[in-house]
Amino acid sequence: MAVQQEKAEIHPPEAEELSQFLPESDCGKCGFPSCIEFAEALIEGEADPSRCPELESEFVSAIRSILTLDREPIPYNIMMEQEPCTLIEINNPGKGSPLLVTGNFRETVRIMREILESTGTGSFLLPTFTHGYSVDNAVHEKMFKAKEIWTALKDNSVEEKTGKSLMIIPGLAEKEKNAIRQISGWDVLVGPISGFLAPLFILSNRDAFS
Ligand code: SF4
Numbered sequence: 001m002a003v004q005q006e007k008a009e010i011h012p013p014e015a016e017e018l019s020q021f022l023p024e025s026d027c028g029k030c031g032f033p034s035c036i037e038f039a040e041a042l043i044e045g046e047a048d049p050s051r052c053p054e055l056e057s058e059f060v061s062a063i064r065s066i067l068t069l070d071r072e073p074i075p076y077n078i079m080m081e082q083e084p085c086t087l088i089e090i091n092n093p094g095k096g097s098p099l100l101v102t103g104n105f106r107e108t109v110r111i112m113r114e115i116l117e118s119t120g121t122g123s124f125l126l127p128t129f130t131h132g133y134s135v136d137n138a139v140h141e142k143m144f145k146a147k148e149i150w151t152a153l154k155d156n157s158v159e160e161k162t163g164k165s166l167m168i169i170p171g172l173a174e175k176e177k178n179a180i181r182q183i184s185g186w187d188v189l190v191g192p193i194s195g196f197l198a199p200l201f202i203l204s205n206r207d208a209f210s
Pocket residue numbers: 022023024025026027028029030031032033034035038051052053054055
């Protein structure tokens with residue numbers, strides 16, 4: 001008899017959070033009565049983002065790319081496999097490109113890398129030591145630590161590469177924001193709960209990285 005494998009959540013995009021990156025004017029021009037209903041249709045693969053005439057082309061293509069990625073949960077038996085805490089350069093970033101901080105669970109890093117690569121987002125991704133915990137588990141177990149982030153920033157000479165001391169932390173780690181700011185002296189933006197929406201968050205905050 002086949003044994004059903006347990007799966008772990010990867011926080012795929014939800015309509016409410018995705019709709020925050022839509023114009024939120026509920027104009028109905030897309031054929032849906034509200035932006036959140038359009039977001040639901042996007043996630044279900046029942047609409048194309050180009051149906052919203054208010055949406056900039058960069059957002060249209062980023063949403064398309066994100067929604068074609070595999071959003072299936074991952075098997076529990078690979079939990080806590082670790083990735084080195086080495087700065088990853090994605091799509092030829094340069095000074096001013098955004099820095100995203102995450103945990104050092106191998107699958108978290110793989111998925112974030114895939115999301116950023118597929119959307120053509122020039123960025124730096126910094127895995128920080130969380131004992132291989134995914135971000136949600138690391139926050140729960142108090143393993144998503146400001147001190148580890150500071151260590152990874154220094155070990156990788158990140159400021160020399162990004163040209164500024166501004167980082168994006170996962171939305172799931174919001175409560176660590178002040179501690180990270182205090183210990184690192186860096187400015188901190190709290191990103192979305194779903195890492196899949198990170199490229200849209202970066203587009204929405206591009207002035208901060210210019
Ligand atoms: S056309 Fe765009 S702004 Fe108007 S309801 Fe649809 S998603 Fe919202």
